[in-house]
Amino acid sequence: MQVLSTTEENYLKSIFQLLKEGSEKVGTNDIAELTGTKAASVSDMLKKLAAKQLLSYQKYQGVSLTEEGAKTALLILRRYRLWEVFLVEKLKFNWDEVAAIAEELEHVKAPPLVRRLDEYLGFPKFDPHGDPIPDEFGEWSHTPRMILQEVSPGNAGKVVAVTNSSAAFLKYLDKVGIYIGARIEVVDKVEFDGSLELRVDGEKTSFLSREVAANLQVILHPS
Amino acid sequence: MQVLSTTEENYLKSIFQLLKEGSEKVGTNDIAELTGTKAASVSDMLKKLAAKQLLSYQKYQGVSLTEEGAKTALLILRRYRLWEVFLVEKLKFNWDEVAAIAEELEHVKAPPLVRRLDEYLGFPKFDPHGDPIPDEFGEWSHTPRMILQEVSPGNAGKVVAVTNSSAAFLKYLDKVGIYIGARIEVVDKVEFDGSLELRVDGEKTSFLSREVAANLQVILHPS
DNA sequence: TATGATTTTTAGATTAGTCTAAAAATAATT
DNA sequence: AATTATTTTTAGACTAATCTAAAAATCATA
Ligand SMILES: [Mn+2]
Ligand SMILES: [Mn+2]
Ligand SMILES: [Mn+2]
Ligand SMILES: [Mn+2]
Numbered sequence A, B: 001m002q003v004l005s006t007t008e009e010n011y012l013k014s015i016f017q018l019l020k021e022g023s024e025k026v027g028t029n030d031i032a033e034l035t036g037t038k039a040a041s042v043s044d045m046l047k048k049l050a051a052k053q054l055l056s057y058q059k060y061q062g063v064s065l066t067e068e069g070a071k072t073a074l075l076i077l078r079r080y081r082l083w084e085v086f087l088v089e090k091l092k093f094n095w096d097e098v099a100a101i102a103e104e105l106e107h108v109k110a111p112p113l114v115r116r117l118d119e120y121l122g123f124p125k126f127d128p129h130g131d132p133i134p135d136e137f138g139e140w141s142h143t144p145r146m147i148l149q150e151v152s153p154g155n156a157g158k159v160v161a162v163t164n165s166s167a168a169f170l171k172y173l174d175k176v177g178i179y180i181g182a183r184i185e186v187v188d189k190v191e192f193d194g195s196l197e198l199r200v201d202g203e204k205t206s207f208l209s210r211e212v213a214a215n216l217q218v219i220l221h222p223s
Numbered sequence C: 001t002a003t004g005a006t007t008t009t010t011a012g013a014t015t016a017g018t019c020t021a022a023a024a025a026t027a028a029t030t
Numbered sequence D: 001a002a003t004t005a006t007t008t009t010t011a012g013a014c015t016a017a018t019c020t021a022a023a024a025a026t027c028a029t030a
Helices: A006-020 A028-035 A039-051 A067-090 A099-105 A111-120 A167-176 B006-020 B028-035 B039-051 B067-090 B099-105 B111-120 B167-176
Strands: A055-057 A063-065 A156-162 A183-189 A196-200 A204-208 A216-220 B055-057 B063-065 B156-162 B183-189 B196-200 B204-208 B216-220
Touching (some): A006 A039, A063 A067, A156 A167, B006 B063, B028 B039, B156 B167
Antiparallel strands (some): A055 A063, A156 A216, B183 B196, B196 B204
């Protein structure tokens, strides 16, 4: 397990996330967009990471991570999410404020720090957005989840994760009273625009657009 | 208050510490030694920091910090020591294990993070080694202290700080039962080598070399 | 399948931080 | 005061990470 620069770690994590939400291979431009750089810079970095055996790369063909690359990415994600938990649980930040700070803290690599932080936080399994936290071996538990948008009317479930962590999205959820753990019943689904009418915690009635509902993951209650 | 790179911050903090423990001006070689670089690199950096008004510098004449440079250094030291407190108080690291980790964490600059960390820790005034923690304006309280080595036999005091934070020194203190807050009575001082015989917490009798006693600060009990 | 559009790579520069080796300045010692 | 020793600066080079502009490869579509 080699020592990587902050930049290399950021690229690796970005590639991992693109792979997770899409196809087998990711392209140079997608990486450039996510990392806020230009395609030319990405090309250089891909060669570097390929030389380090962290990804497999043939010119013009896109990249995928090697076993080692994926594991390395998971350990970075582990640090990122543990710090997110710390910031929300201990320092009382709101869940929409922690991304940028955790993005810096994740690069402090001292292994005893990560271990003790994990212990101090009570070995959390999920971060404030419901995303699973890999263990020290890069393993995580992934319970099958449903996208709220795909739940048909009459069913109820519990919100377990958000798949968008932008401040705008999270603030909106705060406003309409949706949080990780909230109980949601889908009352109706509008044919025209795919928006949902639902009850939150048995009380409040909300209307969510298709875009919003597509970014909420739930576990259905047995009916 | 400009944004500085990690490297610039490390130089600035090093220069501050050299100034605090010595003369009016510090030399290029001293800085190189403390930062683990070469004199040539230091010369370059001095020009850069002088251009940013953080230190005053004339070729071959050594440097001193400007008002702004000193304040900036104090704010870095603030972050460094707050993280030290966190690592010892919350994550249960020993006081000899925290230097390298805090040295990295100090560069995470998000201001709300520092504020909330301070609050979370209960606004500590001193770090685990007894060093004062500057407030958000770069101010700190400095009670007058005595060096244990200079306390004459028959007097007693309380250990308030160590002026060496090397793991070797701190582990040795652990071994002989000396800690911040320990009550110490100077029983005798050996003329020959300046070593001290003393009682710790009224119980154990210890013998400390001149070097060790020179790195302990105490406040005398009124006699 | 040729042609145009898009994506990706290369070529060549730039900046921050570092180094070694040589030159210049300052300090110490005959 | 001259000479030697030490310290500091400069000159020139290197690496990591970035960019723009141009070339090359792939993809899409007529
Ligand atoms: Mn990051
Ligand atoms: Mn998260
Ligand atoms: Mn540092
Ligand atoms: Mn300290």
